Amino acid sequence: MTGRKPARSATKPARGQPEDGPEPVRTTYREAMREAMREAMRRDDRVFLMGEDVAAYGGCFGVSLGLVEEFGAERVRDTPLSESAFVGAGIGAAIAGMRPIVEIMTVNFSLLAMDQILNTAAAIQHMSGGQVRVPLVIRTTTGAGRQLGAQHSHSLETWFAHIPGLRVVAPATVDDARGMLAGALDCPDPVVVFEHTGLYGLQGTVGDAPDAADIDTARVRRRGSDVSLVTYGGCLPRTLAAADTLADEGISAEVLDLRTLRPLDFSAVAASVSRTHHAVVVEEAWRSGGLAAEVAARIMESSFYELDAPVARVCAAEVPIPYAHQLEQAAIPQAADVVAAARQAVD
Amino acid sequence: MTGRKPARSATKPARGQPEDGPEPVRTTYREAMREAMREAMRRDDRVFLMGEDVAAYGGCFGVSLGLVEEFGAERVRDTPLSESAFVGAGIGAAIAGMRPIVEIMTVNFSLLAMDQILNTAAAIQHMSGGQVRVPLVIRTTTGAGRQLGAQHSHSLETWFAHIPGLRVVAPATVDDARGMLAGALDCPDPVVVFEHTGLYGLQGTVGDAPDAADIDTARVRRRGSDVSLVTYGGCLPRTLAAADTLADEGISAEVLDLRTLRPLDFSAVAASVSRTHHAVVVEEAWRSGGLAAEVAARIMESSFYELDAPVARVCAAEVPIPYAHQLEQAAIPQAADVVAAARQAVD
Amino acid sequence: MDDREHLRDLLGRMLLIRRFEERCVELYSAARIRGFVHLYIGEEAVAVGVNAALGPDDAVVATYREHGHALAKGLTPESVMAEMFGKVTGCSRGRGGSMHLFDAERRFYGGNAVVGAGLPLAAGLALADKMRGEERITCCFFGDGAFAEGEFHETANLAALWGLPLLLVCENNLYAMGTSLSHEHAQTDLAMRAASYGMAAWAVDGMDVSAVETAARRAVSAIRAGDGPHFLEARTYRFRAHSMYDPDRYREKEEVEWWKTRDPIPALAARLQRMGSPADADTVELEEQVARQVDAAVRAAEEAPEEPVADLLRFVTTPPEVKA
Amino acid sequence: MDDREHLRDLLGRMLLIRRFEERCVELYSAARIRGFVHLYIGEEAVAVGVNAALGPDDAVVATYREHGHALAKGLTPESVMAEMFGKVTGCSRGRGGSMHLFDAERRFYGGNAVVGAGLPLAAGLALADKMRGEERITCCFFGDGAFAEGEFHETANLAALWGLPLLLVCENNLYAMGTSLSHEHAQTDLAMRAASYGMAAWAVDGMDVSAVETAARRAVSAIRAGDGPHFLEARTYRFRAHSMYDPDRYREKEEVEWWKTRDPIPALAARLQRMGSPADADTVELEEQVARQVDAAVRAAEEAPEEPVADLLRFVTTPPEVKA
């Protein structure tokens, strides 16, 4: 599950390694996330991990494998199946000065803890007039593509991105898997980290001892001049693939990885669109009321007179994700869909 | 709480009463909703109401007052404080052939039942390949403006409108309070009905024995030619007031009441915008990722070349709604905000 | 209930589940079946024993580990296998997969992959029956892990409060994924805790199909008589890993081996043997019959068509021509 | 604990809550206070008795009916009254209102208006203390209605499983809004049910402040000694309607009147009297003192400034200059 295979990832470390810097390390997204947790726990004894099957089982996607051996069952803490209680316990522990990382197996199950997340974690700082802060990190998986059916395949990033008081991030590269968790732990407010299950096997390089990555900015993953492809999380690889195809057709696509979904680094989006005058927003969420709608609306607000065409959206079909392979693939955005939308936009 | 005061509502019954038809009846939104439930229970013995304090207390906003006396405690059923269980029980009862109306006191508490709503009610028809249907109606209140603080003042219509498998409606007039519930009960799929608490005292008229109103279409509440003000639910009265002010300034605003939030009657929006070439979307939800973003994005997609200005949004500030009066009012959209946005749009 | 024919029938049902799932493992390795697959192997006596006490009109709500419950409720191996293949002939037209088996006609209401989430649904099915004075009951299967979810608590209280015709069957297999019972619960006597809600509750040996059936019959007839919900804790064990992804690092080999000595299938075969020959013949015959059924199911599934992609958006909401 | 001075102090605390809330009623009618306001009148012995057993470092999490808990925990009447007025001098700067009183310095963590939602939070505060080996404990107040929520179940199990230093105080006032205990729960013996989670649990007369204090002290010292969570069911009653909106149609007048004969305030005053004069003098003096406090609080609240609208967006997230 954690073996190192030869690279096939199209992503590169975003920050250049200085010539005389530490050797870049080849690793996977899964391992990078694990190392980020390991480092955080070594560095700061207020940090601990809790969630279902994070310890004895090693994490339902193997992310926390081995951590309980190093840090013990107090700091790598298996919980009962009680999403509300253990998320709420994370909130309380954060308020009391700890730095909990709470893992919710998938965002689908986060619904069971949604009251704690919205009504407590996100609201308590405001309700208390600024007295109470919640430096909590919630890690959860998202996304479809593995034939897990409707109750395991939602992409609800957009709901979280709607909530004032939260910060929401979606690392889409190995480097960000390594760096953004540390950034999240440095944040005094609750941060929700979305990990697309399709990314865990992604290979890439990270610096030997990477610093915390910022959790504020979007990043251009590929430069281009004809159209801006705006995306995040699990759709980044597909969008980069689409940009390759478009390049073959003579269309130069810029790929912007939002990285942080709340607050949006909108100036980066606007800057890209002001260069390309065309935009396509790509995400795996259902179309109606997805985050792509927000990005599109804001592009219109900021760059209406610079747009040569309406902003296009490539999203999931509005259907509970079906099990059958052909249906599931038809339901979620494919590189070809991005290509088609970009082609139409620049037409 | 249910007294009849002289009319001050700007809304009129949407369907004209024929000259020789039944006398229009003056009533309130609250009473209209109650009458709709009463009629439904008289008409169809599969219909029953369940929720916290719907019976002995009369409904936390007095909507179901008196119903338990007429229909008994089996059909007007007080539940324990167990949102997940009683919403899920509504789903099961609907599957088994009943027509439950489940009341969740406020949308804030619906988070405790969100798993049942998204993962079961909305998904089960699809997951079962069309075998299982959930003719369930969920009624819940929404909105701010009564100084109830952050945990009682959310507007989360947009989350529900994101969910395939649900239908979402927001009656904004007395007539619709009366008619849309019957429409919802006729629907074979789960329908969520949002009642803005600020509307309960609204006065208006309904026909003597109104039919089920459609739960598919948006409706023009005021004709205009310069700008389309698109809104729903609790923001309708404020938007109509804004249109009055704009008229005084010589700006002719069309007011479109979405009525149904999923699926959106988008053709009505597009038709209006093709007449006015300007649009402002008004809602009480937080701006980022609200339903207004979806409406704005779709207007751009459908009417880009007809728009004379970017679609504007008037939404709530991105803050957990504060208690203090001046802060709360500053957080939510006011008629003056709509006026300002419309003015700027047509400028 | 203890007569030979009946016991032979139960053995056949357990065997069908066992061989069906063993075939699933092969098909999973061959990538004919995908997604999450949770095997019931070892726990067959629970589904078979409880279903023996239910009538065809009674409803069943189960978990993601529900091949056994589905087959025991009478879903055909064809329709279940086709579902695992994602084919249109599957019991959920290929939209559900292993975790979402449905058969409304047989009143099998899933196939629920959110732990504990079937409980409120089951209470609602039971509520409808109670309100209409129906004689039928609803049975909900769930795990020891699910007992920790808030949805269990809310449903148990609601069912007891309203006297719903609901049979709650807790399959206590000592683990929730990799978390052992004593890491899930402070008080591990689940039947005792269930009783605290004000309903009849007891535990039964889940490796003995007759014991399960007897306990379930007692509960079912009390429920039908109007005594309200009953809780049955079936003490059982899964012989395989939690799912096909699980490397099963958290259990001792000896523990697994010990439980295998309590395998309900050879136990019942031996009992039939003791009841008189030709018991071996029974087993051989049943094995053959089951193998034919499973072979046929696989063949049919292989050959069945896929749902066309053009139909993707069907079954999300009801088409306008259908009214409530 | 039973000495005169101590009891007099408890009386003063109960009186402060009573008179403070009576004034709130007037101010509500005068529309100086808005929103939902839930009165604690009749239940003062619970908050005062339990807080008498807590130290200043112990944390408290309460409900929307929390004026009493806040005052008993030592929040000043000024800061609470200003909060009700929505003023910037309020304990939550006017952003919370009656249902969201906070004082982090005094470890009063709200003021939670989602029934049951304070429980997981309280478990987390206790978890932090346990992990760091702190001696302090966390006390969470909640109602009989909250006991039916899934969040109670999950928290009770988690706390017992992990041996958290948590005192769960269930204020059983026999109603959740308009729903009586027997319509909320099939089994109404809440302490017995709590014990089924594997924690020590008992009931106490919530109308007797000394009884509450004694029970709480026993629980608190066991918790501090490492015995894990304890559950206290305080049997009490609210003399007023659920909230200012509630016409209180669902209770018999006689029932309310009977409970008023058990009012903890005159009961304690009478006891002081029996302990020796001049008890009347005590009461008179305490009443005067409390009246002065409440008057001053109202005056200060009236005069205090409002938060400027320009500051609306403060306290949503932490400004960048503050690091975790």
Ligand SMILES: Cc1ncc(C[n+]2csc(CCOP(=O)(O)OP(=O)(O)O)c2C)c(N)n1
């Ligand atoms: C709400 C929820 N949380 C977590 C999961 C992931 N998960 C699937 S099965 C399982 C263990 C359930 O254990 P138990 O209830 O004992 O049933 P068993 O699998 O042992 O039959 C977990 C944690 C889930 N599906 N749903």
Ligand SMILES: Cc1ncc(C[n+]2csc(CCOP(=O)(O)OP(=O)(O)O)c2C)c(N)n1
């Ligand atoms: C989750 C949730 N559901 C419903 C409500 C509305 N509500 C507020 S208080 C209350 C009754 C709570 O009863 P109980 O827990 O006994 O506390 P009490 O008010 O009697 O002190 C209800 C239903 C709420 N605030 N939160």
Ligand SMILES: [Mg+2]
């Ligand atoms: Mg189990």
Ligand SMILES: [Mg+2]
């Ligand atoms: Mg109560």
